[in-house]
Amino acid sequence: MVRPFGPKGARNQRLTIKPKFADDYNRLQMGSTLKDIARECGLDVATVSRSLSGAYGVNQATRANVLAVAARLKYRPNRLAMSLVTGKSRTLAMIISDIRNPFFAELTRGAEDAAYEAGYELILCNSDLNPAKESRYVHSLLEKRAEGILMNSVSGLNEEEQEELSRSGVPIVLLNRPSPSARIKGFSTVLADNYTGGYMAGRHLIDLGHRVIGHLTGGIQHGNFQERTKGFKKSLQETDSKVTPMIIHGRHSDEGGYRMMKKLLRRGGLTAVFAANDAMAFGVIRAIFESGLRVPDDISVIGFDNVDIASLVRPPLTTIHQPKYEMGRAAVEMLLRKAKQGEMATPEHRLLEVRLVKRESCRSVTKKEYPRHGEVKPPGMVTKSGSGSSKLERGRHTLLAPDDGASASSRR
Numbered sequence: 001m002v003r004p005f006g007p008k009g010a011r012n013q014r015l016t017i018k019p020k021f022a023d024d025y026n027r028l029q030m031g032s033t034l035k036d037i038a039r040e041c042g043l044d045v046a047t048v049s050r051s052l053s054g055a056y057g058v059n060q061a062t063r064a065n066v067l068a069v070a071a072r073l074k075y076r077p078n079r080l081a082m083s084l085v086t087g088k089s090r091t092l093a094m095i096i097s098d099i100r101n102p103f104f105a106e107l108t109r110g111a112e113d114a115a116y117e118a119g120y121e122l123i124l125c126n127s128d129l130n131p132a133k134e135s136r137y138v139h140s141l142l143e144k145r146a147e148g149i150l151m152n153s154v155s156g157l158n159e160e161e162q163e164e165l166s167r168s169g170v171p172i173v174l175l176n177r178p179s180p181s182a183r184i185k186g187f188s189t190v191l192a193d194n195y196t197g198g199y200m201a202g203r204h205l206i207d208l209g210h211r212v213i214g215h216l217t218g219g220i221q222h223g224n225f226q227e228r229t230k231g232f233k234k235s236l237q238e239t240d241s242k243v244t245p246m247i248i249h250g251r252h253s254d255e256g257g258y259r260m261m262k263k264l265l266r267r268g269g270l271t272a273v274f275a276a277n278d279a280m281a282f283g284v285i286r287a288i289f290e291s292g293l294r295v296p297d298d299i300s301v302i303g304f305d306n307v308d309i310a311s312l313v314r315p316p317l318t319t320i321h322q323p324k325y326e327m328g329r330a331a332v333e334m335l336l337r338k339a340k341q342g343e344m345a346t347p348e349h350r351l352l353e354v355r356l357v358k359r360e361s362c363r364s365v366t367k368k369e370y371p372r373h374g375e376v377k378p379p380g381m382v383t384k385s386g387s388g389s390s391k392l393e394r395g396r397h398t399l400l401a402p403d404d405g406a407s408a409s410s411r412r
Contacts, residue, residue, distance in 0.1 A: 190330050278307045
């Protein structure tokens, strides 16, 4: 093997690498192979392979010699080649909406820790709820022989793609997203008790004396948010006093919460808000402060998720805790069980408990205190607000305001 020789005055000369150094040079460039180790040890490739894998039938002295030579040659197994032979890649994949959402950061950490402890690697993909992007990731992961896939939704896949995924034999676990198709397609699910969490949030505000309550939630196509809203409504129905709920559907992000809260503030009369996730709750608090009001003095705020930073905002956020880290771990453990069982595996569906975490963003009120900053406007007709529209249902005091892009650009 030759390469140009560099010193001045020898531009046309070439350096020849002597044969005895050629193998070392190639190892540095390409990495050592099983054949290299076999040649050094004077063994056949099969014996070397069994020695490295710890298989039965190789004596200790031979195995020790092979391991020493492999270390000296800096041998690294070719995972791709091994997966082609064994059909096992030792990799799992996780497709989520957006890792910037603190909920997914904690969820992913739990999944990664469980995968690492089991000797697997976790591939992370952000779909941004873009159907084309999600479809591309799914096909790519199947081609890479991922042994299991965690997804927070399959709604971005069309019916044919969902069928293909179901027939692939690759275990699928859906995260925190109840889906009618999950049971039909044979997908497993791990989710928090969203209905009970929504009920707890509403019950807490009612027990504090609130009767004019705003509820900001995600797109109506998201099952987890639907369940939280159902639980919230149930808590209001059980109270003896008349409760005026105002419900807005929109983007479930900090910005979405901020924009929806601005709409509610223009109506006035609120004493409390239940945001269906903590990200929206942070936007709600920002909008309240910008309007010259205070939390919880003027408006109480409760969230859902209990992400790490919920205790760090000012005031610390009262919220519904769902076990995000545990959810990620449980999903991976479920994937590995299904992978081990193979075709005999049956779908699993696990529901995790939630709990109320009381902090400083909610306070009690009396009848004399509300409405504290303006009267509640009576139900009316359709009004325009920015690029989105707000529709107030007559008689039900329920504000439905699909925020622009709510269904297409939601983050969870």
